Amino acid sequence: MKGFQNALGALADPKELTGALDLKNLPTDWLVDKYRDMMTIRRAEEAVAGLVRSGEAKAPCHLGIGQEAVAVGVSAHLNAGDKVYSGHRGHSHYLALHAPLDGMMAEVLGKATGASGGMGGSMHLFAPEVGFHGSVPIVGATIPIAVGAGLACKMDGKGQVAVAYFGDGACEEGVVHESLNLARVLDLPVLFVCENNLYSSHLDIHLRQPSNSVARFAEAHRVDHRVIDGNDVVAVSEAAADLIANARAGKGPGFIEAVTFRWLGHVGPNEDIDVGVRRSPGELTAWKRRDPVRRLTDALSASRGVGQDRFAGIDAEIVRAVDEAVAFARASAYPEDRVLLDYVYAGGAA
Amino acid sequence: MSAVSYADAIRHGFEYAMERDPKCFAIGQGLWSPWYVGNSMRDLDRRFGKERVIDTPVSELATTGAAVGAALNGYHPIVVHPRMDFMILAADQIVNQAAKWRHMLGGKVSPTIAIRGIVNRGGEQGAQHSQALHSWYAHVPGLRVLMPATAADARDMLIAAAQSPDPVMYIDDRWCYELAEELAPAADIDVAAIRPMVRREGGDVTIAAASYSVTLALKAADLLAGDGIEAEVVDIRQVNPLDPTLVLESAARTGRFVAVDGGWSTCGLAAELLALVAEGVAPSRLKAPLARVTLPAAPAPTSKPLEAAYYPTAETVRQRVLKLFG
Numbered sequence: 001m002k003g004f005q006n007a008l009g010a011l012a013d014p015k016e017l018t019g020a021l022d023l024k025n026l027p028t029d030w031l032v033d034k035y036r037d038m039m040t041i042r043r044a045e046e047a048v049a050g051l052v053r054s055g056e057a058k059a060p061c062h063l064g065i066g067q068e069a070v071a072v073g074v075s076a077h078l079n080a081g082d083k084v085y086s087g088h089r090g091h092s093h094y095l096a097l098h099a100p101l102d103g104m105m106a107e108v109l110g111k112a113t114g115a116s117g118g119m120g121g122s123m124h125l126f127a128p129e130v131g132f133h134g135s136v137p138i139v140g141a142t143i144p145i146a147v148g149a150g151l152a153c154k155m156d157g158k159g160q161v162a163v164a165y166f167g168d169g170a171c172e173e174g175v176v177h178e179s180l181n182l183a184r185v186l187d188l189p190v191l192f193v194c195e196n197n198l199y200s201s202h203l204d205i206h207l208r209q210p211s212n213s214v215a216r217f218a219e220a221h222r223v224d225h226r227v228i229d230g231n232d233v234v235a236v237s238e239a240a241a242d243l244i245a246n247a248r249a250g251k252g253p254g255f256i257e258a259v260t261f262r263w264l265g266h267v268g269p270n271e272d273i274d275v276g277v278r279r280s281p282g283e284l285t286a287w288k289r290r291d292p293v294r295r296l297t298d299a300l301s302a303s304r305g306v307g308q309d310r311f312a313g314i315d316a317e318i319v320r321a322v323d324e325a326v327a328f329a330r331a332s333a334y335p336e337d338r339v340l341l342d343y344v345y346a347g348g349a350a
Numbered sequence: 351m352s353a354v355s356y357a358d359a360i361r362h363g364f365e366y367a368m369e370r371d372p373k374c375f376a377i378g379q380g381l382w383s384p385w386y387v388g389n390s391m392r393d394l395d396r397r398f399g400k401e402r403v404i405d406t407p408v409s410e411l412a413t414t415g416a417a418v419g420a421a422l423n424g425y426h427p428i429v430v431h432p433r434m435d436f437m438i439l440a441a442d443q444i445v446n447q448a449a450k451w452r453h454m455l456g457g458k459v460s461p462t463i464a465i466r467g468i469v470n471r472g473g474e475q476g477a478q479h480s481q482a483l484h485s486w487y488a489h490v491p492g493l494r495v496l497m498p499a500t501a502a503d504a505r506d507m508l509i510a511a512a513q514s515p516d517p518v519m520y521i522d523d524r525w526c527y528e529l530a531e532e533l534a535p536a537a538d539i540d541v542a543a544i545r546p547m548v549r550r551e552g553g554d555v556t557i558a559a560a561s562y563s564v565t566l567a568l569k570a571a572d573l574l575a576g577d578g579i580e581a582e583v584v585d586i587r588q589v590n591p592l593d594p595t596l597v598l599e600s601a602a603r604t605g606r607f608v609a610v611d612g613g614w615s616t617c618g619l620a621a622e623l624l625a626l627v628a629e630g631v632a633p634s635r636l637k638a639p640l641a642r643v644t645l646p647a648a649p650a651p652t653s654k655p656l657e658a659a660y661y662p663t664a665e666t667v668r669q670r671v672l673k674l675f676g
Contacts, residue, residue, distance in 0.1 A: 083423060085419075114456070116454065116455040116456040116458065117455070117456020117457060117458065118456065119453060119454055119455065119456040119457075120454045120455055120456065124454045124455060126455045126456070126458060126459070128458075133422065133423070134422070134451065134455060134459070136446070136447065136454075138442055138446050138447075141415070141442055141443070141446060141447055143412075143415070144411065144412040144413075144414070144415025144416050144418075144419065144443065145415050145416070145418050145419035145422065145443075145447065146419060147412060147415065147416045147419060148415060148416035148417055148418055148419020148420040148421070148422070148423070148427075149419040149420070149422065149423050150419075151416055151419065151420050151425075152419065152420045152423035152424060152425055153423075155375075155401075155420075155425065156424075162419070174411070175411050175412055175415065175442075178407070178409035178411055178412030178413075179412045179415070179416075181407055181409065181412070182406065182407060182409055182412045182413065182416060185407060186404075335456075339456075339457070342457065343452055343453040343456065343457040344452070344453055344491050344492050345452075345492065345494075345516050345542070345591070346452070346460060346514075346515035346516050346542075347515075347542055
């Protein structure tokens with residue numbers, strides 16, 4: 001197309017923004033907790049990748065390794081009364097709220113002990129007790145649902161907010177615009193979080209949109225927005241803190257465009273460097289240098305003196321917990337045949 | 351007590367449901383200027399306030415999705431689509447979301463949404479203002495589809511839809527709006543208890559229909575009485591999930607079965623009714639082939655003479671029934 005606008009500049013250039021994070025004046029323990037949350041997501045998704053490779057999980061699994069900072073930075077400002085909705089790449093959004101690991105692994109394997117009773121799989125997670133109210137793979141579908149959850153929050157009058165996570169591909173769905181407009185017109189407490197990883201399933205954003213920044217859609221609907229480095233958990237947290245506080249205070253919706261990159265293919269456990277027009281080993285290698293986890297640990301080591309042994313200890317705990325969750329999932333039973341009809345209507349089968 | 355019209359009865363349903371349940375609200379296009387929808391929404395915004403009767407931007411999909419979202423968070427929204435044709439723009443939220451979330455999430459959520467779609471035929475409105483698409487939605491497990499044929503059902507099914515633990519599509523037909531009858535006091539209604547019922551008894555032929563087609567069937571039954579034929583008219587009422595008991599019992603008893611539907615034939619409600627009878631009534635009980643009266647397989651026309659040719663009348667139904675008697 002003619003006249004493509006590189007509105008993101010350095011944010012979309014993997015040679016930039018690869019160094020240690022600026023930790024501002026955030027407490028060390030808080031930051032170490034963010035390391036723990038990001039590594040939990042990463043190790044859990046690595047385990048899911050293993051289940052797909054081994055053939056134990058057949059359902060589509062869309063992994064977000066490399067994108068962990070977005071969900072962790074946003075979730076730092078959410079509580080159990082808030083209402084989070086996600087799409088097909090939703091493991092990080094679920095886990096960042098500290099939803100149960102074993103429920104996720106069991107759901108990935110379609111077991112009755114899963115987060116959705118084994119009826120949904122990886123693409124349909126559910127943990128309302130921590131604020132995770134559902135995810136679906138129809139692109140953009142949970143965005144208006146989150147707007148409705150925001151309407152419920154407003155009617156409830158308890159200062160809760162709704163969150164819609166989606167990707168840059170979803171911004172090509174008309175419902176994004178309807179939803180931004182409706183949330184603005186009704187002044188609803190909704191945070192729209194776009195993880196702009198610069199790719200839809202296989203096409204990079206240059207081939208799909210005339211600009212690589214999707215915040216222009218928020219601008220068009222007069223929704224307060226921030227365009228940030230999505231691999232910087234501190235930057236995500238700062239933007240989320242502002243916009244969530246505004247939403248809780250009745251000022252209406254906000255929009256975060258968090259620029260990031262997924263290390264694996266659209267679906268499944270492989271890097272898929274041959275899928276798509278631009279994705280290449282060089283691009284992937286470059287983006288891995290903007291690793292959100294390493295940039296945090298580098299900063300914590302350099303400016304706060306946190307030793308590698310502390311990170312290693314946390315990582316070992318996480319790996320153990322993930323292994324236990326996988327064992328739990330493997331040992332769990334599949335749903336009984338009767339639920340095939342029992343869950344269709346409230347009273348069971350019609 | 352005086353007779354209440356179907357259109358007013360719908361409004362009474364809204365009033366009852368919203369009085370009864372502070373979590374019930376209405377949302378959709380035209381609700382602050384409800385000439386769109388006859389008298390069926392008049393002054394609801396004044397009575398309940400614009401926070402609970404929400405007029406929206408021209409966004410069927412996001413509006414319906416927002417209602418699903420509110421429903422998943424403890425509310426009972428009633429979304430109004432003044433023309434069913436435009437409701438197609440919201441199909442993802444109806445078919446992929448509302449109808450499936452309970453099942454997909456292991457029975458842990460109740461999408462308590464009512465979706466009101468209005469059929470708005472005739473009046474030279476043409477192909478995109480006239481469709482009766484109930485059969486599309488009746489195809490989807492998890493979605494209840496209600497089609498009131500009388501003023502009493504117009505009110506009571508609206509209440510049932512608003513109180514339902516399952517997503518409900520409530521479809522009213524403007525050709526029914528002048529129907530009137532005296533109504534008993536409104537009460538809570540269990541949607542699962544809404545089943546087919548006999549609107550007229552007869553022993554010679556069963557005519558099954560829903561919504562405005564029941565009016566046609568009853569008028570045809572009057573004409574047929576003059577021909578010496580007593581027709582039984584079964585009102586289907588809840589077209590999904592469809593309880594076949596009464597249809598099968600009646601068809602087995604009369605031995606002749608005609609389905610009348612305001613939609614098209616292919617994979618439609620009339621086809622479903624015929625299939626139920628074909629599966630559920632022994633051939634030895636049937637005295638004539640099964641028959642149906644539906645729309646021609648064409649979009650709705652605009653000009654008057656074509657409209658007259660397009661829509662079945664009571665006489666169309668009568669003639670189809672007479673053929674069964676050779």
